[in-house]
């Protein structure tokens with residue numbers, strides 16, 4: 801499948817990732833399935849529960865609450881997930897996947913990401929280096945849950961850009977990413 805996103809949706813994700821740096825941000829991708837593609841309609845930022853260890857503890861048993869690194873993990877509050885999902889359903893939208901950031905780490909899924917993911921859904925990861933969004937890649941877990949495969953992220957709706965970089969064209973793997981520097985405040 802292909803995940804179709806607009807430049808403004810991508811920007812919204814980048815802004816969130818940069819705003820929450822050096823912590824890890826997360827959010828939910830809402831939209832519709834159209835044939836062989838997922839059409840992203842809305843980006844719903846949600847709080848990373850890892851940043852609230854006391855509340856996180858109520859949701860899952862943290863291995864070592866005092867030492868959990870919120871920089872390398874994200875956790876969406878199930879209540880928040882339900883709220884977003886219900887709200888989306890009313891508008892005919894479904895959950896297509898999730899996004900999160902990797903502060904000062906590549907936009908590749910960690911083992912933790914793999915263990916907490918489900919097949920079919922899109923997992924967008926944004927690497928943030930020194931506070932700036934860098935690479936963006938969408939991943940889909942294989943049906944046997946053994947590995948993540950890169951998903952084609954098609955970005956539509958040209959220009960107009962933040963102070964970072966805008967991805968253009970169709971991409972299917974990180975090394976092939978094309979970036980164009982913003983013509984404004986980069």
Ligand SMILES: [Zn+2]
Pocket residue numbers: 872873900901902908909910913925
């Ligand atoms: Zn991750």
